[in-house]
Amino acid sequence: MTGPMTAAGTGAAVRPDLLALTPETLAALANRGLVKRATKELDAGTVPVLTTDPDTTVRARFEDGTTSALPPGTGLDEGDCSCAAPGVCRHLIALVLAHQRSAGSDPDGDPAAFTDWSPGSTDDAALTDAVGTRPVASARRTLDRGYAALVHRPSPDRPEPRVELPTCTVRFPVPGEIAHALTDAAAALRGEVVALAVWAFRAADATDTDERSVPVQVGGRAAAPSTALPVLDTALGLAGELLAEGVAHVGPVHGGALARAGAALTARSMHWPAGAIAELADQLTAYADRTAQYRPESVAALLTEVHARRRAAAHPGVLGTREAGDTPLRRVRLVSLGCRVHGTGQSLTSEVYFAHPGAGTVLVLRKAWTAAEGKELSAHRLATRRVLGTTLASLAGGSLVSESVRRTPSRALTVARGRLGTTTITPVGAAWTELPEPLLVRDLTALAEGWNNRPTRLIRPRVEAEAVHVVELSEVESVGYDPAEQRLEAVVRDAAGSRALVASEYRPECPGALDALADALEGGATHISGSLHRSGGGVRIDPLGVLTPAGTVVPDLAAGDGSTALAAVVRRSSDPLTAALEEAISAMSAVPHSGLRHLNVPARARIDEAASALSRTGLARAATLLRAFTEALDDGALPAGEALAARSRAWLDAQLHLLVSSELRASGKASGTPGDPGAATGGSDRRVGDGP
Template identity: 80%
Template sequence: MTDTTSGAVAARPDLLALTADTLAALANRGLVKRATKELDAGTVPALTTDPDTTVRARFGDGTTTALPPGKGLDDGECSCVAPGVCRHLIALVLAYQRRAEARTDGGAPVPVADWSPGSTDDAALAEAVGARPLAVARRTFERGYAAVVHRPSPDHPEPRVELPTCTVRFPVPGEIAYALTDAAASLRGEVVALAVWAFRAADAAGTDERSVPVQVGGRATAPSAAGPVLDAAVGLAGELLAEGVAHVGPVHGGALARAGAGLTAESLHWPAGALAELTDQLTAYADRNAHYRPELVAALVTELYARRRAATLPGVLGTLEAGDTPLRRVRLTSLGCRVHGTPQSLICEVYFAHPGAGTVLVLRKTWTAAEGKELTGHLLSTRRVLATPLSSLAAGNLVSESVRRTPSRALTVARGRLGTTTITPVGAAWTELPEPLLVRDLSALTAGWEGRAPRLIRPRIEAEAVHVVALSEVESVGYDPGEQRLEAVVRDASGTPALVTSGHRPECPGALYALADALERGATHVSGSVHRSGGGIRIDPIAVLTPAGVVVPDLAPGDGSTALTAAVHRPSDPLTAVLDEAISAMSAVPHSGLRHLNSPARSRIDEAATALSHTGLTRAATLLRAFLDALDNGAAPNEEGLAARCDAWLEAQLHLLVSSEVRSSQTEFVAASAPAPGRVPKVDQVVAGSADHGAARTLRALIAAPGELV
């Protein structure tokens, strides 16, 4: 053995690459702080290096530790009785780094290592994760799975992979053994192997993009076993379209629930999620609940058909993903909460940023008022969730060992294990979030959305658009009494303007006043859903960070009687207005049913078609006219005629929904004012502006006869 003072201090570059944050993730922050404090106090172990580069440390109390090469901290050796990664192993790493820093006079900044975990062969992978986890991962590989690969960049030097229910990071170049994941320890080896193979698939694709979605192993097509289950679910949606929500009974709701269970059993989580929402809508209508929305029913029916039509595309069905995944000890930062529903039944959604995974998770809870009582968001603020008042949870940091995450990024906490969950004030945690959770340049964020698949067939991710936006200025705050909407013009840290907009909701009467007050009191950050709309960027706010702390408007007191400064009314552009009206008119079909559609509903669709034509949106108008023609082909059609009506409605509905999304997401290719007839860009032209030609193919697959934009 040789002392490190006479050996090459860079013999173990893996130890030099371990940052304090990485060490905290591998163990916990308390151990890192304790080891650092002891070293600062002079309790420094004696270090030696073996010929095979195993680093050993001997402490003053006789404790000895060793870290062999090619192994992670979990495989380190220590003579103390502490289980797992102990403070002695942490101290060994920190002492080794300090010795190296002293010999190199501080050293130079380490450049970003442009490496790929996919370069690791299966033999090295088996040595790093174990043979049994590798065998389990191999079975998943044979079935096939989807992932998103993120290569190293100056902003994010750690390569990482987003798997359906967890994220895997590789903080040490060339060393798989140090991989970090938010999955539970029992799943670590399996998900690390899946992440390595995802990188291997991305490398084989030959693209140099920093973020690459991949389909790994298996086949890109839907499994044959899924066909009958999916067909049965779509068949039930067709029956609903024929009879209408207003005419089906509870038996149909039960059939939808059973079909949803069948989809879940086949791991077809995205159509299962749509079917679950559809079932909830039928229940809401039967209960005369204000949660019922005909436009949502129409969109969900369309989504089921669209997913079956595009089932051969990777990731459309969410196939072969775990129902949920237990996570290891995680630290989550609350981004506020959203309350919606009726005074008799309120749903609260608490949003949590997961910095280690770069994702937002959602914890959902429903409250029902006692008979004769009504609920508001403020009344819920004192209700307890995870043994903590909702107001504290919505503005705090959550550390838990009992969390599970679904493919849609919904969050659950195991019952009976609240003792393993702690909640502390959020403090300045928002300002320390990594990108893209924390956004400083909204234009760069929205530019990254180009070429995405339509929402109808994208993965059904909760809080997909939720971010924290750093603000440099709040230019104006005002209230539009006609729309009952608060609007504030803000600028992000890079100067990009955005519109913070929130409508009045009776269940949260004090929300708008609290939002206006927070924005006017020096708001530095706002959390919310970020969208492109009407040629600009809009933020639907969830919470606001001010110098005094986090403000959650939906939980604020007040009765809504406080006067607000008036704002100039902002009319919607003609394209958006006619599209919205057409979508609303077509939603009467699944509500009333193709068999029962009345004259007023037909007249409204006819008027919508006329408005589309007058605005220059002739393709959309033609599809609506084709649907009306199908309705007129016989007063009581046979099954063949009913199928023709259904197909005509679906073609028009698909075109409207996809076109509406293209209208908002591709604003640079569409004029803000009404174009002249015949001058509207075609779908192909709009999508050609994106580098992602796969999006163009997806649009063509969904819209049978692509013509004008709408």
């Protein structure tokens, strides 16, 4: 702890930790209403009498006889007050504000000088004093199992050190003091997660990197426990059987086996391969139901991901977080960023995305809807359905304040049943403009540069809404519709002037989405929310919502039948490298659809043609791997079992190379610039209603 100072003109010691508590930090520790009330009372002259003990404990006596005290090295929640209010009360807030005023501090004045410090410098004795013996003991059990974390060191533009744990975020707003740490975890878990965050910083400090954001694996063993790997191998065996037989030939029993394997992986905290296995099971169901949600490319990518995670199992964070399934959060304020709806007329799923400003993350609230017999659903009809005591439309365009939410390692959001009374919804207003970075993006180029050192998505944590942000716009250059792809495209510029491509495909379950999106973009859009991805060396935005002077627009929930005429965009010439990779990925996806045992001649011929195209464009390694796969198909010298294993390995090697190459291509490792549809032409096209 930083030593005490002396207030000018007095003999009283000044507590630097209390001077560093800004109104925003106090509001996060308690709530904004208490801070406003305490400030109002001080301004009205109701000022407590302050005294300071030799050990720098600050005491306050109020006119009504209430007494409060804040010892050094403790947070507000550990302060003493004679009032009956639980937790951090207005008297403790008033004590801090009065102490700041007596020291001549102006929390609303110039920001304090930047301090580059690490919470990891706190030793375990001081940590125990700050959070308590029992929380530290509980945290040690997690440390023994091992856990993953993302450590963000302080920087001048974001001076608070913070740690993203699997199910919560911990921030350290006061330099040199961990007692005032902030977390979105529930109060009962605060001490434990603060200890985990301190140890995560300690692990980051032991690395030889000076990067501001450092992923670490703390405690435990880097490799997956030997007792858990057989469970993963069981799932891998099911994936291999699916590759051999093909989606078109396995029955519903296989889908049930995949679901059970996914549950077993989840029980051992292998959340990321469990997620891939669960999506595979969903794809089998979609194929059996003959719905548009089935995509052979998705099946191929998921099978590849499961194998990739098994190959990289020894690396930290590849299999999961080794944490509990979910964590209750304290009273939080979440800002809706919009809604995505997908499914069929008989079954739809809504996903509302919420920014958590205090944690700097985005959470997802998902709900499935089923149509009544003889009726069909649409996204617009869902807009009036009730969720958390309000309509889906209000939730998708509002701010949520709740004491009843829980967060999973993948950042999915759940609300405790029977506690809706502790959840309120208010209009989102201008909350998007007040979001902190990187939730609010003003420079897409700088954001994309921060993605450069990420591992491939095949082994990254399966974090929901990982790429969802709000982008501040300076200009909408063009808006148009591509009838061949049934896609709305717009070229926009962020606040720094960088270009991005907004692209949204027509989906029959949301017939009015493209019309609403076009109107919002052309109606003076100032911000757009959505999932951000690299494409052709630039950034592509899959939009969720648009902020205009008239308010927030959520396209998926908009009314309309998609019949409005939109200006057409000029078709862009295809990049030969990207086109060759995409065709090869599509050709290879026919293998898990039909199965290695049932691959037909046309599918084989298409793979041969894709290999030739790769060779012509200079992608020699990819072409060689595709040809190695086709040669393995022709090899009849091996016994049947060995031949199938060799073909599976050859397919996987080619798939891994293709998917990673495509990802690198999109990131701009090769030449390329952001897509530019150009100015919309004067022609018009209408969307057809039979889906993409």
